[in-house]
Structures are given as C-alpha cells and as structure tokens.
Amino acid sequence: MRRRRTGSRDVPRGPEPRQPGRVLDARLHLLDRQVLDVDGMPVCTLDDLELEAVDGRSAPDEPIDGSVPVVVAALLTGPVLGTRVFGGRPPASRWHRLSWAHVVDIGTAVRLSVRSDDLDATWLERWTHDHIIGRIPGGHHDPESS
C-alpha cells in the first residue's frame, strides 16, 4: 500500500525538556567511533548497538515498541561492510558483543574497562599474531625493544 505524505512536511514542534543525564545521539556520538581498551589499545570500531527492554522481556531479534523503556545492552562490532553497501543486517551469530557495563567513557573514542586480549572481538588479530606474524623471523618481539 502506498502511503500518502503530509502536505507541509512541517510538524509543529515544542521545546524539548531538559534531561537529567548526558544526552547522546547514536550516529553523532557512538556509531563508527573507535573503541579503546583499558590500556588505550584499539579494539574495534563501534558498528551497532544492541537494544533491550529494561525488564529483559524481549529476545534480541524481536522488535520492541514504545510501551517499554529500552536501554543499550551492548556495543556491537562485526562484518558490516557488505550489509552497509547492499542492505540487511549480519546474523546475530556474527556480532561480537561488548557489554555496556564495560564502557568507562564516551568521547572522541569509546573507552572500555577491560583489556582487548580478553575480548572475542579481537580474535582475528590474535590469530594473525599467532599464526602469521609469529612465524616470521623476529615476529615475536617489538623491534624497538630488541
């Protein structure tokens, strides 16, 4: 069914009440930001946000409407290049989740309270280190510290 558009496109707007906490817009302040671990090492970029109902009633793949408050459950990173070009979303199993409880600060980067070695999101970097870089002579140490 084709939807009709409103005539003027301009909806009457009232002033937004002042909010009691810090205000963040997803695209402006969160998405595509670099995620750093507790030592300042890069972990990933923030590709998406997992939302859940406050009471935890909803399944991760189920939509939630405005009848229940919704909070950010986790930061998501994963293979989004293809879906951003062609549309759709990666299956839930391909996302790496970083719990919101680990987020320490949000600025030009998102800082975590954990080390990147402890996160599933960096498995590819660890695998590359162990199986490719580590087999190159001299690949096990920092050249400046040798």
Next chain:
Amino acid sequence: MIASDLLDVPVHDDAGAQLGWVVDLRFVLDGAPDAYLARARLHGLVVSPRTRTSFMGFERSSVRHPWPVAPILRWWHRGAFLVHWPDVARVPHPDEGAGPGDDAAVVLRAGYTAYEPGL
C-alpha cells in the same frame, strides 16, 4: 533489536501519513547505575521529513560554520523533530522491508508530541 533496525526507517503517523525517516536515535544516560556509566536509555527518535540520513548533525547543534555548509545543511533538514520513545506505537520486524513492496515503517501513536531536535 539493534539500532540499525530503526535507523533510516520511514516514520508514519497513526493515519498512515508519512512524516519522514529516522535519522538518529537519542539516548540519555539516566538509567540504572551500571559498573561505570548509567544505562543509556532510548529517549526518542530524530525524524527528518526530507532526508533519509543526517550529516554531522548541523540541524541539531548551534554550529553556524563553515559557511555556507552549515546553513545549507540546516535548511536541508528543516522541519526535523524529536519524538519520544513512548510515542512509538510500532517498530518494524527486522525481516520487514527486505523485499520489494514491503512497507516497513515506524508508526507513531495518535496525539504524539514533536519536539525541537536540538542537543
């Protein structure tokens, strides 16, 4: 549900009239205290009546420079508004809108209130 399920989705009122597209999600850190930060509560949806996405958020800030980029983008996004999350009656399922002819949209409740989107 993930943020991408809402972003860029058309927004309709309860009568079926299209109001625009979701260009951003607004969160407020006023939820229950977590380990370091308060939980980020989904406060509302930023809706633009003319464009599917936003660039740098000029329509939501007081930034006036660089001229003429800022004024042009502000004019392009004129009419953008914030609608609070409790005014959202329906959110499309992630599988909706995947095929041609599918009509996935966020539907607002009757009597919803639109607010200025400024940060």
